[in-house]
Amino acid sequence: MAVGLATVPVYSSWQQHDPGENCPVDQRYAALSELTKNDLRQHFPQGLVPRHCNVAEGLQRGEIEFVQSSGTTAERVTNIWHQSWWNASEASSWKLNSHTAQLDGTQREAILASALNVGILSDKDLTLQDRRLSRFLFLNEKAGASEWTDRHYERMLQELEAFQPVVLEANPSLLARLAWWALDKGAPVFQPRIIVFTYEFSSSIHLRCIRRVFSAPLVSSYGATEAGYVFMQCEHGSLHQNTDFCRVDFQPLKAEHGGPQLGRILLTTFHHPWVSLIKFDVGDLVRLHDSHSCPCGRNEGFLLSSLEGRLANATFTPEGRLVTTKQADDTLAAVDGIRDYQLVHLARNDYTLQLLVDANPDLVVPAAAAALRSLYGKNMRVRIEPAVDILPGVSGKYRRTHAVFHFDGKGLFS
Ligand SMILES: [Zn+2]
Secondary structure (H helix, E strand, C coil), X not given: CCCHHHXXXXXXXXXXXXXXXXXXXXXXXXXXXXXXXXXHHHHCCHHHCCCCCCHHHHHHHCCCEEEECCCCCCCCCEEEECHHHHHHHHHXXXXXXXXXXXXXXCCCEEEECCCCCCCCCCCCCCCCHHHXXXXXXXXXXXXXXXXXXXXXXXXXXXXXXXXXXXXXEECHHHHHHHHHHHHHHCXXXXXXXXXXXXXXXXXXXXXXHHHHXXXXXXXXXXXXXXXXXXXXXXXXXXXXXXXXXXXXXXXXXXXXXXXXXXXXXXXXXXCCCCCCCCCEEEEEEEEECCCCCCCCCCCCCCEEEEEEEEHHHCEECCCCCEXXXXXXXXXXXXXXXXXXXXXXXXXXXXXXXXXXXXXXXXHHHHHHHHHHHHHHCCCCEEEEEEXXXXXXXXXXXXXXXXXXXXXXXXXHEC
8 A cells, every 4th residue: 555645644534534454455545535636736745745754855955856747727737856766667667668678778868849848948949969968868949849940850850860869759749740841851860779659649640650750669658747657568569557666546437438448547656755646637548458468478567558648638429428539549540641630529519620631631621521420420510621730739738639618527437
Protein backbone atom coordinates (compact mmCIF):
# COMPACT_ATOMS: atom_id res chain seq x y z
CA MET A 1 0.00 0.00 0.00
CA ALA A 2 1.30 3.46 -0.84
CA VAL A 3 3.01 4.86 2.26
CA GLY A 4 1.59 8.32 1.57
CA LEU A 5 -1.86 7.25 2.78
CA ALA A 6 -0.77 7.51 6.40
CA THR A 7 1.67 10.39 6.16
CA VAL A 8 0.33 12.97 3.66
CA PRO A 9 -2.35 15.48 4.75
CA VAL A 10 -4.34 15.31 1.49
CA TYR A 11 -5.22 11.67 2.34
CA SER A 12 -6.13 12.23 6.00
CA SER A 13 -9.84 11.74 5.34
CA TRP A 14 -9.19 8.67 3.17
CA GLN A 15 -7.69 6.49 5.89
CA GLN A 16 -11.06 5.69 7.45
CA HIS A 17 -12.04 3.92 4.18
CA ASP A 18 -8.95 1.67 4.12
CA PRO A 19 -10.08 -1.82 5.20
CA GLY A 20 -6.59 -2.43 6.61
CA GLU A 21 -3.54 -4.53 5.97
CA ASN A 22 -5.31 -7.85 6.48
CA CYS A 23 -7.23 -7.25 3.26
CA PRO A 24 -5.83 -7.98 -0.22
CA VAL A 25 -4.12 -4.91 -1.63
CA ASP A 26 -6.49 -4.57 -4.62
CA GLN A 27 -9.45 -4.51 -2.26
CA ARG A 28 -7.78 -1.78 -0.21
CA TYR A 29 -7.21 0.39 -3.26
CA ALA A 30 -10.75 -0.25 -4.50
CA ALA A 31 -12.13 1.13 -1.22
CA LEU A 32 -10.28 4.43 -1.60
CA SER A 33 -11.47 7.58 -3.28
CA GLU A 34 -9.54 9.07 -6.22
CA LEU A 35 -7.19 12.02 -6.36
CA THR A 36 -8.20 14.80 -8.73
CA LYS A 37 -6.28 17.69 -10.24
CA ASN A 38 -8.46 19.91 -8.10
CA ASP A 39 -7.17 18.13 -4.98
CA LEU A 40 -3.61 18.78 -6.15
CA ARG A 41 -4.37 22.47 -6.60
CA GLN A 42 -6.19 22.83 -3.28
CA HIS A 43 -3.52 21.10 -1.16
CA PHE A 44 -0.47 22.45 -2.98
CA PRO A 45 2.22 22.42 -1.81
CA GLN A 46 2.55 21.41 1.86
CA GLY A 47 -0.61 19.26 1.94
CA LEU A 48 0.82 17.01 -0.77
CA VAL A 49 4.04 16.01 1.00
CA PRO A 50 4.64 13.77 4.02
CA ARG A 51 4.36 15.61 7.35
CA HIS A 52 8.11 15.27 8.02
CA CYS A 53 8.98 17.06 4.73
CA ASN A 54 9.16 20.83 4.45
CA VAL A 55 8.62 22.21 0.97
CA ALA A 56 10.34 25.56 1.62
CA GLU A 57 13.47 23.76 2.85
CA GLY A 58 13.43 21.36 -0.11
CA LEU A 59 13.22 24.28 -2.53
CA GLN A 60 16.05 26.07 -0.73
CA ARG A 61 18.28 22.98 -0.87
CA GLY A 62 17.53 22.66 -4.60
CA GLU A 63 16.11 19.17 -4.03
CA ILE A 64 12.75 20.07 -5.54
CA GLU A 65 11.31 22.74 -7.78
CA PHE A 66 7.87 23.75 -8.97
CA VAL A 67 6.94 22.73 -12.52
CA GLN A 68 3.65 23.39 -14.25
CA SER A 69 2.03 20.63 -16.26
CA SER A 70 0.65 21.60 -19.65
CA GLY A 71 -2.90 21.40 -20.90
CA THR A 72 -6.00 23.55 -20.79
CA THR A 73 -6.58 25.85 -17.81
CA ALA A 74 -8.80 23.22 -16.19
CA GLU A 75 -6.09 20.61 -16.58
CA ARG A 76 -3.04 22.64 -15.55
CA VAL A 77 -1.47 21.88 -12.20
CA THR A 78 1.71 23.06 -10.47
CA ASN A 79 3.77 20.04 -9.46
CA ILE A 80 6.51 19.42 -6.94
CA TRP A 81 9.29 18.21 -9.21
CA HIS A 82 12.11 15.96 -8.08
CA GLN A 83 14.47 15.50 -11.03
CA SER A 84 16.27 12.36 -9.85
CA TRP A 85 12.93 10.55 -9.31
CA TRP A 86 11.82 11.59 -12.80
CA ASN A 87 15.09 10.30 -14.29
CA ALA A 88 14.79 7.01 -12.42
CA SER A 89 11.18 6.58 -13.56
CA GLU A 90 12.25 7.18 -17.17
CA ALA A 91 15.19 4.76 -16.93
CA SER A 92 12.90 2.08 -15.50
CA SER A 93 10.36 2.52 -18.30
CA TRP A 94 13.05 2.30 -20.97
CA LYS A 95 13.84 -1.25 -19.84
CA LEU A 96 10.43 -2.22 -21.27
CA ASN A 97 11.54 -1.88 -24.90
CA SER A 98 14.47 -3.85 -26.30
CA HIS A 99 15.74 -0.84 -28.29
CA THR A 100 15.71 1.68 -25.45
CA ALA A 101 16.90 -1.00 -22.98
CA GLN A 102 20.27 -1.06 -24.78
CA LEU A 103 20.93 2.60 -23.94
CA ASP A 104 22.95 3.56 -20.88
CA GLY A 105 21.49 7.04 -20.30
CA THR A 106 24.51 8.95 -21.63
CA GLN A 107 23.42 9.02 -25.29
CA ARG A 108 22.82 12.23 -27.26
CA GLU A 109 19.13 13.08 -27.56
CA ALA A 110 17.42 15.62 -29.77
CA ILE A 111 13.98 16.79 -28.65
CA LEU A 112 11.30 18.15 -30.97
CA ALA A 113 8.44 19.52 -28.89
CA SER A 114 6.53 22.72 -28.27
CA ALA A 115 8.74 25.02 -26.22
CA LEU A 116 5.63 25.67 -24.12
CA ASN A 117 5.98 22.09 -22.84
CA VAL A 118 9.74 21.50 -22.78
CA GLY A 119 12.93 23.38 -23.67
CA ILE A 120 13.50 27.12 -23.99
CA LEU A 121 10.75 29.37 -25.35
CA SER A 122 11.94 32.36 -27.37
CA ASP A 123 10.49 34.79 -29.93
CA LYS A 124 13.98 35.34 -31.29
CA ASP A 125 15.73 32.43 -32.98
CA LEU A 126 18.28 30.83 -30.67
CA THR A 127 21.62 29.33 -31.69
CA LEU A 128 22.27 25.61 -31.36
CA GLN A 129 24.47 26.31 -28.34
CA ASP A 130 21.63 28.25 -26.67
CA ARG A 131 19.40 25.19 -27.10
CA ARG A 132 21.87 22.64 -25.73
CA LEU A 133 21.46 21.29 -22.21
CA SER A 134 24.04 18.62 -21.29
CA ARG A 135 23.36 15.67 -23.63
CA PHE A 136 20.13 17.18 -24.99
CA LEU A 137 19.44 19.44 -27.96
CA PHE A 138 16.07 21.19 -28.19
CA LEU A 139 15.40 21.56 -31.90
CA ASN A 140 12.60 24.07 -31.42
CA GLU A 141 12.31 27.26 -29.38
CA LYS A 142 8.83 28.24 -30.64
CA ALA A 143 5.39 27.59 -29.19
CA GLY A 144 4.33 25.66 -32.26
CA ALA A 145 4.97 24.68 -35.86
CA SER A 146 2.89 27.58 -37.22
CA GLU A 147 5.87 29.83 -36.36
CA TRP A 148 8.30 27.73 -38.40
CA THR A 149 9.50 29.01 -41.75
CA ASP A 150 11.57 27.14 -44.34
CA ARG A 151 14.62 28.41 -42.47
CA HIS A 152 13.57 26.58 -39.29
CA TYR A 153 12.82 23.33 -41.10
CA GLU A 154 16.18 23.50 -42.86
CA ARG A 155 17.92 24.29 -39.60
CA MET A 156 16.32 21.30 -37.84
CA LEU A 157 17.48 18.90 -40.53
CA GLN A 158 20.99 20.39 -40.52
CA GLU A 159 21.21 20.20 -36.75
CA LEU A 160 20.09 16.56 -36.70
CA GLU A 161 22.89 15.82 -39.16
CA ALA A 162 25.46 17.77 -37.12
CA PHE A 163 24.36 16.59 -33.65
CA GLN A 164 23.85 12.92 -34.67
CA PRO A 165 21.41 12.09 -31.89
CA VAL A 166 21.00 8.44 -30.89
CA VAL A 167 17.44 9.18 -29.73
CA LEU A 168 14.99 11.63 -31.23
CA GLU A 169 12.22 12.34 -28.74
CA ALA A 170 9.31 14.02 -30.41
CA ASN A 171 5.83 15.33 -30.24
CA PRO A 172 4.44 13.32 -33.22
CA SER A 173 2.41 16.26 -34.63
CA LEU A 174 5.60 18.29 -34.94
CA LEU A 175 7.76 15.47 -36.28
CA ALA A 176 5.08 14.77 -38.92
CA ARG A 177 5.34 18.38 -40.05
CA LEU A 178 9.11 18.08 -40.35
CA ALA A 179 8.63 14.82 -42.28
CA TRP A 180 6.14 16.46 -44.72
CA TRP A 181 8.56 19.30 -45.31
CA ALA A 182 11.42 16.88 -46.03
CA LEU A 183 9.16 14.87 -48.37
CA ASP A 184 7.91 17.97 -50.19
CA LYS A 185 11.45 19.33 -50.65
CA GLY A 186 13.11 15.98 -51.26
CA ALA A 187 15.56 16.85 -48.46
CA PRO A 188 17.78 14.12 -46.99
CA VAL A 189 17.13 13.31 -43.31
CA PHE A 190 19.54 12.05 -40.65
CA GLN A 191 18.42 8.72 -39.18
CA PRO A 192 18.56 8.46 -35.38
CA ARG A 193 18.71 4.97 -33.86
CA ILE A 194 15.39 5.29 -32.00
CA ILE A 195 12.42 7.67 -32.11
CA VAL A 196 10.40 8.04 -28.91
CA PHE A 197 6.99 9.70 -29.00
CA THR A 198 5.68 11.47 -25.99
CA TYR A 199 3.80 14.62 -24.91
CA GLU A 200 0.57 13.89 -26.79
CA PHE A 201 -1.73 11.41 -28.54
CA SER A 202 -0.01 9.92 -31.64
CA SER A 203 -2.16 10.10 -34.76
CA SER A 204 -1.87 7.12 -37.13
CA ILE A 205 -1.87 9.62 -39.99
CA HIS A 206 1.26 11.23 -38.56
CA LEU A 207 2.98 7.93 -37.79
CA ARG A 208 2.49 6.85 -41.39
CA CYS A 209 4.07 10.04 -42.70
CA ILE A 210 6.97 9.84 -40.22
CA ARG A 211 7.52 6.23 -41.28
CA ARG A 212 8.01 7.38 -44.90
CA VAL A 213 10.98 9.51 -43.83
CA PHE A 214 12.47 7.81 -40.77
CA SER A 215 13.54 4.17 -40.61
CA ALA A 216 14.22 3.97 -36.83
CA PRO A 217 11.95 1.97 -34.52
CA LEU A 218 9.06 4.19 -33.33
CA VAL A 219 8.36 3.81 -29.62
CA SER A 220 5.46 5.37 -27.75
CA SER A 221 6.11 6.45 -24.17
CA TYR A 222 3.17 7.42 -22.00
CA GLY A 223 3.44 9.41 -18.81
CA ALA A 224 2.34 12.57 -17.09
CA THR A 225 4.13 15.47 -15.47
CA GLU A 226 2.35 14.56 -12.24
CA ALA A 227 3.02 10.82 -12.35
CA GLY A 228 6.25 10.16 -14.28
CA TYR A 229 6.58 7.36 -16.83
CA VAL A 230 3.61 5.00 -16.73
CA PHE A 231 3.49 2.86 -19.91
CA MET A 232 6.13 2.04 -22.51
CA GLN A 233 5.54 0.44 -25.88
CA CYS A 234 7.62 -2.68 -26.40
CA GLU A 235 9.14 -3.83 -29.69
CA HIS A 236 5.92 -5.79 -30.41
CA GLY A 237 3.75 -2.69 -30.13
CA SER A 238 2.02 -3.43 -26.81
CA LEU A 239 2.19 -0.96 -23.94
CA HIS A 240 3.62 -2.30 -20.68
CA GLN A 241 3.11 -0.77 -17.25
CA ASN A 242 6.19 0.66 -15.53
CA THR A 243 5.47 -1.46 -12.46
CA ASP A 244 8.56 -0.46 -10.47
CA PHE A 245 7.36 3.14 -10.37
CA CYS A 246 3.58 3.05 -10.48
CA ARG A 247 0.44 1.12 -9.79
CA VAL A 248 -2.47 1.38 -12.19
CA ASP A 249 -6.14 0.99 -11.30
CA PHE A 250 -8.37 0.48 -14.32
CA GLN A 251 -12.02 1.51 -14.42
CA PRO A 252 -13.91 0.21 -17.47
CA LEU A 253 -16.42 2.24 -19.42
CA LYS A 254 -19.98 0.92 -19.52
CA ALA A 255 -20.46 -1.70 -22.23
CA GLU A 256 -22.44 0.74 -24.39
CA HIS A 257 -19.41 3.05 -24.45
CA GLY A 258 -16.78 0.41 -25.23
CA GLY A 259 -16.16 -1.33 -21.88
CA PRO A 260 -14.93 -3.56 -20.43
CA GLN A 261 -11.73 -3.37 -22.52
CA LEU A 262 -11.86 0.39 -22.82
CA GLY A 263 -11.58 2.52 -19.70
CA ARG A 264 -9.72 5.12 -17.69
CA ILE A 265 -6.65 4.74 -15.51
CA LEU A 266 -5.93 5.94 -11.99
CA LEU A 267 -2.25 6.22 -11.10
CA THR A 268 -0.37 5.59 -7.87
CA THR A 269 3.31 6.54 -7.81
CA PHE A 270 6.11 4.75 -5.94
CA HIS A 271 9.48 5.82 -4.47
CA HIS A 272 8.98 9.56 -4.84
CA PRO A 273 10.48 11.00 -1.64
CA TRP A 274 8.23 14.08 -1.76
CA VAL A 275 4.93 13.34 -3.46
CA SER A 276 3.05 10.07 -3.50
CA LEU A 277 -0.01 10.18 -5.70
CA ILE A 278 -2.69 7.65 -4.88
CA LYS A 279 -5.32 6.80 -7.50
CA PHE A 280 -4.66 10.01 -9.41
CA ASP A 281 -7.20 10.61 -12.17
CA VAL A 282 -4.90 11.49 -15.05
CA GLY A 283 -7.82 11.91 -17.48
CA ASP A 284 -6.75 9.47 -20.20
CA LEU A 285 -8.55 6.51 -21.77
CA VAL A 286 -6.77 3.26 -22.68
CA ARG A 287 -7.66 -0.07 -24.25
CA LEU A 288 -6.60 -3.27 -22.51
CA HIS A 289 -4.81 -5.86 -24.63
CA ASP A 290 -7.06 -8.75 -25.72
CA SER A 291 -4.58 -11.30 -24.46
CA HIS A 292 -2.78 -11.09 -21.15
CA SER A 293 0.54 -11.99 -22.70
CA CYS A 294 2.81 -10.24 -25.15
CA PRO A 295 5.28 -12.08 -27.44
CA CYS A 296 8.09 -10.00 -25.84
CA GLY A 297 7.68 -12.10 -22.67
CA ARG A 298 7.27 -9.19 -20.25
CA ASN A 299 4.32 -10.10 -18.10
CA GLU A 300 4.14 -7.74 -15.14
CA GLY A 301 1.35 -5.22 -14.67
CA PHE A 302 -1.25 -4.01 -17.13
CA LEU A 303 -0.83 -4.68 -20.82
CA LEU A 304 -2.49 -2.21 -23.23
CA SER A 305 -3.10 -2.44 -26.93
CA SER A 306 -3.56 1.33 -27.28
CA LEU A 307 -3.73 4.76 -25.73
CA GLU A 308 -7.10 6.19 -26.75
CA GLY A 309 -6.75 9.89 -25.94
CA ARG A 310 -8.15 12.10 -23.22
CA LEU A 311 -11.64 11.64 -21.83
CA ALA A 312 -12.00 15.44 -22.17
CA ASN A 313 -11.42 15.02 -25.93
CA ALA A 314 -14.09 12.37 -26.42
CA THR A 315 -16.91 12.87 -28.89
CA PHE A 316 -20.21 10.97 -29.17
CA THR A 317 -22.42 9.46 -31.81
CA PRO A 318 -25.78 11.22 -32.27
CA GLU A 319 -27.24 8.41 -30.13
CA GLY A 320 -24.77 9.17 -27.31
CA ARG A 321 -22.15 6.39 -27.60
CA LEU A 322 -18.67 7.58 -26.67
CA VAL A 323 -16.06 7.74 -29.45
CA THR A 324 -12.42 8.06 -28.40
CA THR A 325 -9.89 10.20 -30.24
CA LYS A 326 -8.17 7.01 -31.39
CA GLN A 327 -11.37 5.56 -32.87
CA ALA A 328 -11.96 8.75 -34.88
CA ASP A 329 -8.29 8.89 -35.81
CA ASP A 330 -8.14 5.31 -37.07
CA THR A 331 -11.24 5.97 -39.17
CA LEU A 332 -9.77 9.08 -40.80
CA ALA A 333 -6.36 7.41 -41.20
CA ALA A 334 -8.02 4.94 -43.58
CA VAL A 335 -8.75 7.85 -45.96
CA ASP A 336 -5.93 8.68 -48.37
CA GLY A 337 -4.76 12.26 -48.71
CA ILE A 338 -5.28 13.60 -45.16
CA ARG A 339 -2.34 15.33 -43.47
CA ASP A 340 -4.11 16.55 -40.39
CA TYR A 341 -7.59 17.25 -39.09
CA GLN A 342 -9.67 18.48 -36.21
CA LEU A 343 -13.09 17.06 -35.54
CA VAL A 344 -15.41 19.09 -33.31
CA HIS A 345 -18.70 17.74 -31.99
CA LEU A 346 -20.98 20.80 -31.82
CA ALA A 347 -24.33 19.38 -30.75
CA ARG A 348 -26.23 16.07 -30.85
CA ASN A 349 -25.81 15.22 -34.55
CA ASP A 350 -23.78 18.26 -35.67
CA TYR A 351 -20.04 18.09 -36.28
CA THR A 352 -17.37 20.04 -38.14
CA LEU A 353 -14.21 18.56 -39.57
CA GLN A 354 -11.29 20.75 -40.52
CA LEU A 355 -9.09 18.97 -43.00
CA LEU A 356 -5.55 19.60 -44.14
CA VAL A 357 -5.18 17.59 -47.34
CA ASP A 358 -2.33 16.71 -49.68
CA ALA A 359 -4.49 15.35 -52.48
CA ASN A 360 -7.49 16.53 -54.51
CA PRO A 361 -10.05 17.80 -51.92
CA ASP A 362 -12.88 16.78 -54.28
CA LEU A 363 -11.88 13.17 -53.60
CA VAL A 364 -10.73 13.45 -49.98
CA VAL A 365 -13.73 15.36 -48.58
CA PRO A 366 -16.47 12.86 -49.61
CA ALA A 367 -14.24 9.95 -48.58
CA ALA A 368 -13.70 11.52 -45.13
CA ALA A 369 -17.45 12.14 -44.73
CA ALA A 370 -18.25 8.53 -45.64
CA ALA A 371 -15.59 7.20 -43.27
CA LEU A 372 -16.91 9.26 -40.36
CA ARG A 373 -20.49 8.12 -41.03
CA SER A 374 -19.31 4.52 -40.83
CA LEU A 375 -18.19 5.27 -37.27
CA TYR A 376 -20.77 7.81 -36.02
CA GLY A 377 -23.77 6.48 -37.93
CA LYS A 378 -26.03 7.74 -40.70
CA ASN A 379 -27.60 10.46 -38.54
CA MET A 380 -24.32 12.35 -38.35
CA ARG A 381 -24.30 15.77 -40.04
CA VAL A 382 -20.75 16.87 -40.69
CA ARG A 383 -19.56 20.08 -42.30
CA ILE A 384 -16.10 19.64 -43.77
CA GLU A 385 -13.86 22.66 -44.16
CA PRO A 386 -10.46 22.59 -45.87
CA ALA A 387 -7.80 24.24 -43.67
CA VAL A 388 -4.43 25.83 -44.39
CA ASP A 389 -3.08 24.39 -41.15
CA ILE A 390 -4.44 22.80 -37.98
CA LEU A 391 -3.28 24.70 -34.92
CA PRO A 392 -2.69 23.42 -31.40
CA GLY A 393 -4.48 24.92 -28.40
CA VAL A 394 -2.95 27.66 -26.27
CA SER A 395 -1.15 24.99 -24.23
CA GLY A 396 0.84 23.91 -27.31
CA LYS A 397 -1.01 20.58 -27.45
CA TYR A 398 -3.27 19.52 -30.29
CA ARG A 399 -6.86 18.43 -29.73
CA ARG A 400 -7.68 16.29 -32.74
CA THR A 401 -11.21 15.68 -31.48
CA HIS A 402 -13.44 17.19 -28.83
CA ALA A 403 -17.00 18.09 -27.99
CA VAL A 404 -17.90 21.70 -27.21
CA PHE A 405 -20.73 20.76 -24.82
CA HIS A 406 -20.41 19.55 -21.26
CA PHE A 407 -20.95 15.83 -20.61
CA ASP A 408 -21.10 13.78 -17.45
CA GLY A 409 -17.78 11.90 -17.54
CA LYS A 410 -18.44 9.92 -14.37
CA GLY A 411 -21.72 8.52 -15.71
CA LEU A 412 -19.92 6.82 -18.60
CA PHE A 413 -18.10 4.32 -16.37
CA SER A 414 -19.33 1.14 -14.75
ZN1 LIG B 1 5.61 -6.63 -25.13
